Amino acid sequence: MDQNFRRSMGWMHTWAGVVLGSILFAIFWMGTLSVFDSEIDSWMEPATRLPAATSPLPLETFRPSLNDAITAKAAFWNVIMPDDRQAVVHVHYRTRQKFITREFDPVTGKELPNSGTLGATGFIFPFHYTLEIRLMNIGEWVVGLASMSMLALCVTGIIIHRKIFSEFFTFRPNKNSKRLLLDIHNMAGVLGLPFHIILTFSGLIILSATFFPSNVKAVYPNPRDYFFEVNGLTFLPIKSGKTGAPVASLDKAALFARKVWAGAEPHTILVVNPGTTTSRMAFFRECDRQVVVDRDVISFEGPTGKYFSRSPTPHLIIRAERFLSGLHLIQFHHWALRWFYFILGLGSCVLIGTGFLFWLETRRKTQNNTFGFRIVEGLTSGSVTGIIIATLIFFVANRLLPPDAYLFGHDRATLEVWSFYLSWLATFLHGWMRPRQMWIEQSTTIGVLALLAALLNWITTGDHPLRTLFHRYLWPVAGMDGVLVVGAALALITSMRLSRRARLPNTLRIPSGEHL
Amino acid sequence: MRRSRSGVFARVILATGGAYFVTSSTLSVFCIILFASGMPRVDVVALGMMLGFILYLCLALWVFSSRRLWQVLTMFVLVLTAENCIFFVIGH
Structure with missing residues (x-):
């Protein structure tokens, strides 16, 4: 392939990733959680944990x-x-x-x-596709722009990836951190490529009437008629x-x-x-x-x-469109596939996160103290670990706030959402003020908060893991607690490994080599 | 890869805005022609939407990969003008 072409694609991959990566991570993270929105709802609303009729x-x-x-x-x-x-x-x-x-x-x-909460269906799921910016549909447009750039990132990622198969089997966990990040980035990207592309594309199709209104207006005098006709x-x-x-x-x-x-x-x-x-x-x-x-x-x-x-x-084309949106909306009943969606969604988050980290790692030696580098570093911490912390705070606040909480004219559900936004903002500031250390500190925070959330669920509702595992109707709660505990363990292990490496003398670190 | 700041800005604008408007107007013409040739209009619009994102993607990548930006710009302007003429003639 033309060298110049590949270089321009690499340039686009890097910068589209850095600029829109935060938004993409937020969308994929909330989308991944939305796979289990009803289950999260039953965790957040203990009153609804009832046996099926x-x-x-x-x-x-x-x-x-x-x-x-x-x-x-x-x-x-x-x-x-x-x-x-x-x-x-x-x-x-x-x-x-x-x-x-x-x-x-x-x-x-x-x-x-x-229940005094918006839960996953009221907050996490709408956040996934509107970013909770309702004004003039700006949120949906931003999501659309980010999704289009995700498609472009997938394509350019393949183009700049020369040895797609040989590198697919290369995983060098003991090499320097930059190689490791790139290997994880490649692996998550190639393994989940069909998932990233199909989910992004079908997501765009679901919101397509927002993005291409002129298309509808060309043949419908009243655009609402299209909406009614396409949805039966x-x-x-x-x-x-x-x-x-x-x-x-x-x-x-x-x-x-x-x-x-x-x-x-x-x-x-x-x-x-x-x-x-x-x-x-x-x-x-x-x-x-x-x-x-x-x-x-x-x-x-x-x-x-x-x-x-x-x-x-419906006609054939409409059926095709509804098949694609069905792939995205996962309203079908299949537990194994649902978990698969969840795991692949986390894979997409890993892909975006490691992309960010790789960008930082390749520039750490040369531009460590430049303003732009610091901005991206703060942005990365807030948008990768920060949104996870904010979500966990949302869960913890849900268990801690009294049922009739009322503060500054806001009811309980709004207070939960505020706790999400304020803690998210705090993680950005934290990442900006404490470069390097923030990864260790934020990973530890994730671990502690996830354990706290699982523990608070036990204390406030009495549904401990043994009880939830032995009652079919409590399995959603058991699943959520399980994911929280596993996530906490992963976060704590990560923070331990990171802090151990941070304590090593500088000379032991392998100097960074080539530049992308 | 070295690029001038204004060049980068122009490319970003052309890839997001320019490619969007070209896609959007191409879709309108596509819809009108298919609808006029007898396809049910729900199908026309739904098909157009699905193809639209692929067209947009290709155009945006083209903007970033082409060496001469003015070629892309001329092409976009020509296509937009042509399509708006078609739109005006066949119309509603």
């Missing part, structure tokens, strides 16, 4: 909350039925002021106390009607839907504009036995309960 509750059980939604003039109200990953029933509705989530016991139908929601565009109308029996409609689906259960039940004369009920079929997310939707007229429409079978 044997048969679904009648839908009329949730009528009181529907009535509340009608009184609050909600735009929609929905019920999400329990599945293999979460035992409780979730009810959501949006009033003029805010989005309300209520949880119900799957056996008795009683409402569970407010063509029953949705309805005119607002007069208030005061009832909502017909949900169970009767559900019976009809079950008959059409030959016994399959609805997973989500949606009522749009509840309480108005033009309201609609819609039943979304469960689809956790397949990768493709094509939920069959049957809709009914709200006030009368009369059958309205059924979503048409």
Whole structure:
């Protein structure tokens, strides 16, 4: 290959990586955690740790909350039925002021106390694709830019990687730290390459309507129509009607839907504009036995309960698109694959992290004290170990804050999020003020915090590892505690090895050689 | 690799912004032509989105790899003009 071409690609790989690496790490880290979002939810909301019900509750059980939604003039109200990953029933509705989530016991139908947390589905998962910057969708655009650069980084990474197969089997843990970092970077990159590319690409496709609005506008006079058509929601565009109308029996409609689906259960039940004369009920079929997310939707007229429409079978291209988004959203039921996603996601995080560290290591000798180097070093510590610390603080705060915590006009859920952001900010400052030592100190912090989180779960809920392992419904908690303890062990070992090496005299270190 | 600061800046702008606008307008033309030739419009848009990211990627890499930046710039301007003409003629 042309030498100049390879060099320009190498240049792009280096700088796109340094500039957007922090954002990429945040996206991949939060995405990796989102693989187990329901499980993290049940860890963070002890009240929802309940055995699964044997048969679904009648839908009329949730009528009181529907009535509340009608009184609050909600735009929609929905019920999400329990599945293999979460035992409780979730009810959501949006009033003029805010989005309300209520949880119900799957056996008795009683409402569970407010958990006072956003959990993984309310904070970690949205952070993954919006960075929690809602203003003008800036967050989504930044995520899109970072994802495009991730694709470019994958391609340029292959181009600059000359001996892709021979180096694939090269791992030199005892050589100098720079070689080791590059070897880990290459290994994580090559082993997970299909994963990095497919997940980045499918993630872009999920948000594609945000990124290419002109594409939609070219053939749709109203872009919303595309959204409705591509998602099989063509029953949705309805005119607002007069208030005061009832909502017909949900169970009767559900019976009809079950008959059409030959016994399959609805997973989500949606009522749009509840309480108005033009309201609609819609039943979304469960689809956790397949990768493709094509939920069959049957809709009914709200006030009368009369059958309205059924979503048409999607065309081939739409099925392809939904297969790709299904690969990303992992709504299918498969435990082994889910763990595989989690491990590969951590592999992506390792890839990005070691890329950063390699950049620092190649420049440490020559530019150790330059301003730019210090900036990147602080940025790296905050965005690699820092976000892990912030997430752990989020978990610890979740266990420590009293149920009715209220500070400076913020409720408990907001305080948890603040603890995340403040500790994240602190790690950036720490990395900037204490170059070199911060890796040891932050690794130790990760280890201690992870152990603390697992321990606090035991103390505050009484669900210790032996108990969680022997009850099927507590396995999510056991899994999370297990990951915390293993992570703590890894972090502590790392910090011990690092501090041992830091104590070695300088002359023993192998001087850095070539420059990228 | 040595590069002038303004050259780097120009490349970054051209790779992110320039390539984006070329992709976006190419997609619009692609959608209009396929829709006019009888494909259902949901399919047209979804297909365009999927191909769009690949086109964007190729264009961005081209910006960074080409030796003469003005060639890329001329190409982008030509393509954008041509596509906007097509868009204007076939239109909605």
